[in-house]
Structures are given as structure tokens and as C-alpha cells.
Amino acid sequence: MLLDDLLNEAVHRAHHAMEQAPTTRVQDEAAAQHVAEQLGLAAVVVNFLRGRRNRDITFDWHQALHAAGDSGVSLQYAHARLCSLEEKAGLPVEREAAVDLLQEPCALALAVQVARFEEVVCSAVHQLEPCIVAQYLFVLSHAIGRAAKKLPVKNQGLPLAQARLLLFHAARVTLAQGMRLLGVEPLKAM
Numbered sequence: 171m172l173l174d175d176l177l178n179e180a181v182h183r184a185h186h187a188m189e190q191a192p193t194t195r196v197q198d199e200a201a202a203q204h205v206a207e208q209l210g211l212a213a214v215v216v217n218f219l220r221g222r223r224n225r226d227i228t229f230d231w232h233q234a235l236h237a238a239g240d241s242g243v244s245l246q247y248a249h250a251r252l253c254s255l256e257e258k259a260g261l262p263v264e265r266e267a268a269v270d271l272l273q274e275p276c277a278l279a280l281a282v283q284v285a286r287f288e289e290v291v292c293s294a295v296h297q298l299e300p301c302i303v304a305q306y307l308f309v310l311s312h313a314i315g316r317a318a319k320k321l322p323v324k325n326q327g328l329p330l331a332q333a334r335l336l337l338f339h340a341a342r343v344t345l346a347q348g349m350r351l352l353g354v355e356p357l358k359a360m
Contacts, residue, residue, distance in 0.1 A: 173214075180210030183231060184243070188360070205360050212242030212354045219300045219352055220308075240308040245349055248311040249356040251318060252342035256335065259323045263339045267332035277337060280317040283310045284337075284344045291351065300352060307348045314341050 185206035213234040220240065237243050256263070272281065286306065294302035323334045346356040 177210060177214055180213045180234070181206050182210075184209035184213065187237075205357060208355055208357050209243055209246055209360065212246050212349075214242070215353050216242030216245065216304055220304045222299060222301050242354060245307055245311055245345065245354070246357045246360060248314050249342060249345050249349065250358060250360045252314065252338055252345070253358040255318065255323060255338055256342065259331070259335050261323070261328075261331060261335055263335055264332040265336065267336040268329045269333050269336060271330050271333045272337060274321060276313070276317045276320050277334070280310075280313040280337060280341055283313045284340050287344045287348065291348075303348055303351055307345060307352075310341065310345055310348070314338075314345070317341075 185202065188202060188206060188209075217230075217234040233239060234241055234243075237247050269281075272278065283306075290302060290306040294300060317337070321334050321337075323331050323338070326334065349356045
């Protein structure tokens with residue numbers, strides 16, 4: 171199978187999945203096509219970069235397009251979810267937020283993952299293994315998911331809301347940088 175055929179099929183399947191999903195937020199067809207193209211590209215690229223270079227690649231459509239597993243689609247979903255969270259928070263990101271208020275284990279775990287980014291990139295460059303970045307992004311997106319479930323921003327006291335929003339903003343920026351390193355443009359909505 172040629173790469174063009176693989177990408178076209180990925181876009182087609184992503185578009186179909188979006189049509190079936192009850193949570194799809196993209197309304198017009200041009201935007202939906204753009205999102206489908208980005209999801210398809212993310213599915214293929216991340217699937218190829220998720221394993222070490224010296225290993226055979228087995229391409230599985232279900233795994234590549236699965237929004238809840240370790241896939242390019244799940245990374246896109248995590249990024250779009252954080253964009254939505256920032257948009258709905260109704261607060262600007264305050265860089266001087268009182269992050270010492272973040273005491274919950276899932277907040278600390280997410281902060282640790284965000285802090286690991288530079289180390290992970292250096293390791294990937296040193297070993298010439300993009301899979302190190304891909305695997306890190308999966309761990310980061312899981313930490314984002316756990317934190318997003320347990321750490322609401324809305325209806326919290328202002329200092330705590332600002333601290334949580336800053337944490338989620340840092341996670342989104344880190345996720346976006348990692349995705350771009352893999353050649354995937356992060357989506358703001360899907």
C-alpha cells in the first residue's frame with residue numbers, strides 16, 4: 171500500500187468516525203474536512219513513530235484511530251479538550267498563579283510529566299528515536315485525562331482556579347510542542 175493511499179484511507183475513516191461521534195463540535199464541511207485530514211495524518215504518523223526504528227511496524231486501523239488508546243487521535247483529542255477547557259474557564263492564564271495550591275496527586279503527577287519534556291526530547295535526540303517522544307506524549311495525555319476529571323477550574327476559588335488553569339495551559343503547550351516535533355499539527359477543536 172502506498173503512503174498516499176494509507177493517508178487517504180485514514181482521512182476517510184476519521185471523517186466517518188467524526189460523523190458518527192455525538193461529541194463532534196465541528197459544524198461546517200470545510201472545517202470537518204480539515205479536522206479529518208489532521209486526524210488521519212496524526213493517526214498514521216504517530217502509529218509509525220510509536221515504536222523503535224529497528225522494529226517491524228504493524229499497522230492496525232482500530233489502534234491508529236482509537237480516541238481512547240495510545241494514538242495520534244487520542245493526542246489530538248487531549249489537545250482539543252485542553253483548548254476547550256481554557257476557552258470555557260472564563261479566566262486569562264495567570265503566569266504568577268499560586269501553584270503551591272496544587273496538592274492533589276493527579277495535579278502533581280501532571281506537573282512532573284510537563285517538567286520531563288526537555289529531558290525526553292534530549293533523550294530522543296541522543297538516541298535518534300522519535301518513539302521516545304511519542305511514548306512520553308501518551309503518558310502525558312493520560313496524566314492530562316486523569317487531572318481533567320478530578321481538577322475542575324470552573325466554580326473554584328480564584329487562586330485555585332488560576333493555578334489549575336496554569337497547569338492545564340502548561341500541559342497543553344507541552345503536548346502541542348511534542349506533537350509538532352512528531353510532525354502533527356495540534357487541533358483546537360474536533
